């Protein structure tokens with residue numbers, strides 16, 4: 410059913426922690442598509458397979474790496490070409506001071522280990538939301554929330570620094586003041602070609618700004634990514650609706666790897682990582698706990714939807730401005 414099941418090279422087994430429970434794997438969603446949208450040109454096993462990893466990061470960076478590495482190994486073994494990790498895959502700290510203390514530069518030890526993991530597994534990695542010490546760290550004493558894309562040689566092919574910071578107070582969820590520790594990014598990253606399609610990079614709270622997803626779609630994105638640590642109050646109300654809306658209006662696949670469960674005494678996340686196809690169907694999802702879900706990316710299907718429903722040709726920039734300028 411999954412096709413192309415491969416085994417990890419022998420040296421990878423050293424990365425697996427012995428005696429640990431295996432991650433939970435959710436099966437591929439087999440929901441049928443509406444008839445009018447059926448594609449007959451490719452059989453599913455020829456299509457690229459992506460994996461979405463769901464974890465509960467804690468302040469313990471070593472443990473978090475071990476958990477993520479296990480899931481990535483499993484994703485590679487199942488034949489995925491690209492694996493997605495959530496925002497704050499590196500750690501979730503108890504307070505802003507600890508966040509700053511645990512942060513690292515892009516050329517630090519932790520990303521070095523992920524680079525080795527990508528290389529040894531031969532898999533692309535979307536590392537959504539690395540707590541990055543930039544060049545300006547000495548002056549600002551603040552970090553960036555950085556989405557890093559590694560290719561299967563372990564090289565950094567793109568980075569995107571979160572542009573919309575989450576400074577909100579939702580009753581029942583505890584205040585979030587991301588700007589206490591984090592600087593906003595100032596530019597968008599043009600979509601990047603990967604074995605699964607052209608990927609547009611975003612992070613979590615960015616999903617509330619459809620302007621960004623339209624801009625990325627018009628710059629050529631076929632897959633939008635929203636690695637997240639969504640709150641437990643906004644989660645049930647907004648998570649799936651926002652992700653499906655971004656997929657439908659941008660006519661892109663939407664891939665959202667999520668944090669789940671209890672990170673420390675005062676913080677929990679909603680989970681429910683998912684892949685949404687450009688028709689708005691949730692084609693794979695995790696539930697509350699840590700684990701993995703898999704989906705195939707069908708760009709013929711995406712092209713058919715864009716042909717049948719040409720919303721990008723029906724825009725009225727004369728009424729509400731042009732969101733379609735090419736990326737600078």
Ligand SMILES: O=C(O)CNC(=O)[C@H](CS)NC(=O)CCC(=O)C(=O)O
Pocket residue numbers: 496497500501502508538554575585586587613614617638639640643644
């Ligand atoms: O804190 C870190 O270490 C990493 N950053 C995050 O987890 C960020 C900022 S607190 N979380 C969100 O953006 C949640 C958005 C959300 O929940 C919503 O839009 O409803």
